[in-house]
Amino acid sequence: MIRLSQSQRSGLVGAALLAAVLVVIGVATLYFGSRYQIRLVYSAYVNLIVVLGLQVFMGNARITNLSHSAFMGIGAYAAALCVTPENIKKISLPAAPWGLADFSLDPVLSAAIAIVITAVLAFLLGLFIVRLTSIGATIVTLAVLVIVHAVFLYRTDIFKGNQAFFGIPQVFDLGWVVGIAILAVVVCRLFRESRWGIQLRASADDEVGAAAMGVQIYKLRLIAWVLGAVILAVAGICYAYFLGTISARPFYFNHVFLTLAMLILGGMRTVTGAVLGTFLISFGLEGVRYLETGPVLLGIDLPEALGLSGIALGAVIVLTMALRPTGIMGNREIETLFVRKTF
Amino acid sequence: MEYVIQQGLNALSFGAEYALLALGLAIVFSIMGLVNFAHGEIIAVGGYTMVAFAALAIGNPVIVMAGAVIAAMLASLTLERVAFRPVRKADPTTGLLTAFGVSIVLQNVFLMFVSPRPIAVTSLYFLDWPIEIAGIRLASLQVFETLTTIVVIVALMLFLRRTVLGLAVRAASLDFEMVRLTGIKANRVFAMAFLISGLLAGLACIFIMARRGSVDPHLGFDPVLKAFVACVVGGFGSLPGAVLGGFLLGAVEVAMLVMLPQSLGGMTDAFVFMIVALILIWRPDGILSPAIEKGDKL
Numbered sequence: 001m002i003r004l005s006q007s008q009r010s011g012l013v014g015a016a017l018l019a020a021v022l023v024v025i026g027v028a029t030l031y032f033g034s035r036y037q038i039r040l041v042y043s044a045y046v047n048l049i050v051v052l053g054l055q056v057f058m059g060n061a062r063i064t065n066l067s068h069s070a071f072m073g074i075g076a077y078a079a080a081l082c083v084t085p086e087n088i089k090k091i092s093l094p095a096a097p098w099g100l101a102d103f104s105l106d107p108v109l110s111a112a113i114a115i116v117i118t119a120v121l122a123f124l125l126g127l128f129i130v131r132l133t134s135i136g137a138t139i140v141t142l143a144v145l146v147i148v149h150a151v152f153l154y155r156t157d158i159f160k161g162n163q164a165f166f167g168i169p170q171v172f173d174l175g176w177v178v179g180i181a182i183l184a185v186v187v188c189r190l191f192r193e194s195r196w197g198i199q200l201r202a203s204a205d206d207e208v209g210a211a212a213m214g215v216q217i218y219k220l221r222l223i224a225w226v227l228g229a230v231i232l233a234v235a236g237i238c239y240a241y242f243l244g245t246i247s248a249r250p251f252y253f254n255h256v257f258l259t260l261a262m263l264i265l266g267g268m269r270t271v272t273g274a275v276l277g278t279f280l281i282s283f284g285l286e287g288v289r290y291l292e293t294g295p296v297l298l299g300i301d302l303p304e305a306l307g308l309s310g311i312a313l314g315a316v317i318v319l320t321m322a323l324r325p326t327g328i329m330g331n332r333e334i335e336t337l338f339v340r341k342t343f
Numbered sequence: 344m345e346y347v348i349q350q351g352l353n354a355l356s357f358g359a360e361y362a363l364l365a366l367g368l369a370i371v372f373s374i375m376g377l378v379n380f381a382h383g384e385i386i387a388v389g390g391y392t393m394v395a396f397a398a399l400a401i402g403n404p405v406i407v408m409a410g411a412v413i414a415a416m417l418a419s420l421t422l423e424r425v426a427f428r429p430v431r432k433a434d435p436t437t438g439l440l441t442a443f444g445v446s447i448v449l450q451n452v453f454l455m456f457v458s459p460r461p462i463a464v465t466s467l468y469f470l471d472w473p474i475e476i477a478g479i480r481l482a483s484l485q486v487f488e489t490l491t492t493i494v495v496i497v498a499l500m501l502f503l504r505r506t507v508l509g510l511a512v513r514a515a516s517l518d519f520e521m522v523r524l525t526g527i528k529a530n531r532v533f534a535m536a537f538l539i540s541g542l543l544a545g546l547a548c549i550f551i552m553a554r555r556g557s558v559d560p561h562l563g564f565d566p567v568l569k570a571f572v573a574c575v576v577g578g579f580g581s582l583p584g585a586v587l588g589g590f591l592l593g594a595v596e597v598a599m600l601v602m603l604p605q606s607l608g609g610m611t612d613a614f615v616f617m618i619v620a621l622i623l624i625w626r627p628d629g630i631l632s633p634a635i636e637k638g639d640k641l
Contacts (some may be wrong), residue, residue, distance in 0.1 A: 152612035310451030317444030322429035
């Protein structure tokens with residue numbers, strides 16, 4: 001029997017509370033939602049997994065990462081390349097090298113391969129990234145994003161660039177993604193409260209101090225980086241397994257900023273913040289998009305306003321940074337809202 | 344030999360543009376630790392000002408260029424007031440994210456109130472004509488751009504070394520609290536830095552517009568991404584570093600264009616960013632930044 005510390009026990013309680021919220025939203029959508037709404041909520045859950053993957057590294061090591069959408073893309077493309085049936089690949093990728101068009105695997109094996117490929121790539125890149133701090137590290141992650149995107153666009157014989165990579169069988173439905181999101185929440189929360197997570201957060205507060213106490217900063221950052229990449233790969237797989245088509249465009253700057261805004265609004269230091277930010281922005285943006293189309297509200301015919309959602313997203317980032325730089329949740333997790341701390 | 348000189352001059356003019364932009368980023372960063380990603384949108388403000396002049400049927404190039412530069416300076420000052428004052432004391436990451444937010448807001452404001460499509464601006468085409476000296480073909484624009492950058496560097500150096508406000512700006516990048524204790528108003532120093540940054544963006548805007556001939560909401564994003572990279576490579580916050588980084592990036596980019604086989608044409612950016620990443624891994628704080636031990640109190 002593993003003995004859990006105080007914070008780990010409260011972490012499990014917090015994860016359970018968040019899981020309950022996720023289940024309620026998922027079940028409510030399944031029973032009452034239209035097809036369109038189910039799609040919408042599904043993508044919110046995929047973004048939630050992305051934000052959680054981002055939180056593992058960014059929230060604990062507190063180094064701004066801009067390459068997360070690239071890792072999501074790697075996971076999505078790797079799984080898609082494995083799982084798509086041969087006959088479809090023969091049509092869509094006639095010039096694929098290395099016999100990529102001559103095989104297809106079952107979804108579970110494909111997902112496993114995609115996760116391993118992403119993890120190995122992340123590990124190799126991570127060896128360099130963890131040695132950098134603040135702006136330098138951020139630029140290198142930016143470079144990773146640009147390079148991966150350029151490869152997606154350049155190797156059209158494998159990735160089809162900006163055209164749709166189609167024919168991916170639909171494996172997941174909303175229930176699956178809710179389950180996976182809950183798993184991701186539990187993993188993130190347990191990592192945060194684990195020995196590694198605490199040491200990593202300490203190193204973010206005071207790098208020199210933590211190192212003097214014997215914290216192996218590079219090793220811990222690397223662990224968080226690879227774990228984050230694995231979660232991002234899972235998010236990519238969920239994306240590909242539901243939509244059936246992918247292209248390079250969704251894995252670039254727009255998505256990076258969208259998910260970054262979610263994490264910042266909720267508060268990147270906590271898992272609760274990641275969940276809260278994702279749902280606030282996902283559902284908030286949907287409302288703004290409705291206004292964008294120029295609806296008739298209370299008898300007033302509003303004009304069409306393309307770009308309103310972008311303005312809202314940017315304003316959320318600016319206002320959060322100006323008014324509450326640590327996000328809505330700050331350092332508080334969900335259970336601390338209910339339980340008074342006794343020490 | 345001629346080919347080498349030709350490409351060398353190309354690299355110089357590419358580098359001049361990046362250096363101009365990188366200086367605008369570096370002067371703000373050196374004082375308040377802000378990575379101003381909204382710099383690109385300042386350039387776009389200049390571009391849209393040119394559109395406005397065209398709509399008013401004002402074709403006088405001097406007015407158009409001066410108008411664009413002044414608009415860029417005013418926009419830069421406004422951003423300092425509205426968006427960046429609250430995060431003045433925050434850490435670089437907070438500032439970076441704020442700047443990203445401002446940049447997204449402005450891009451979408453252009454998209455919403457002007458047009459998502461590119462708008463042609465023809466009033467600056469006259470700046471660009473081919474020159475041929477001793478068998479080397481050049482565009483006049485390249486010459487103007489390189490000369491402007493040199494003038495800007497000299498002027499900036501004179502300002503920073505010979506005037507009181509310039510001295511205050513330099514001192515502020517070392518120890519801001521101390522500067523305030525000597526009785527210099529903090530707001531004036533910040534305003535000055537943003538004003539210079541806006542001026543540089545306005546000048547860069549003229550050259551970018553003369554070359555592209557059109558403006559769209561994302562006009563400034565790519566150039567500033569490159570300039571940002573130049574800054575980091577040269578040593579963030581160091582003005583000589585920004586210039587060095589700009590010219591280095593120009594050289595790397597031209598070298599990539601020349602040396603990569605045609606079939607790898609789409610990968611230029613990937614290779615440029617790879618080299619940048621390697622430089623940062625070699626020297627994490629950039630080439631010209633002073634060695635700082637972690638934990639040093641600055």
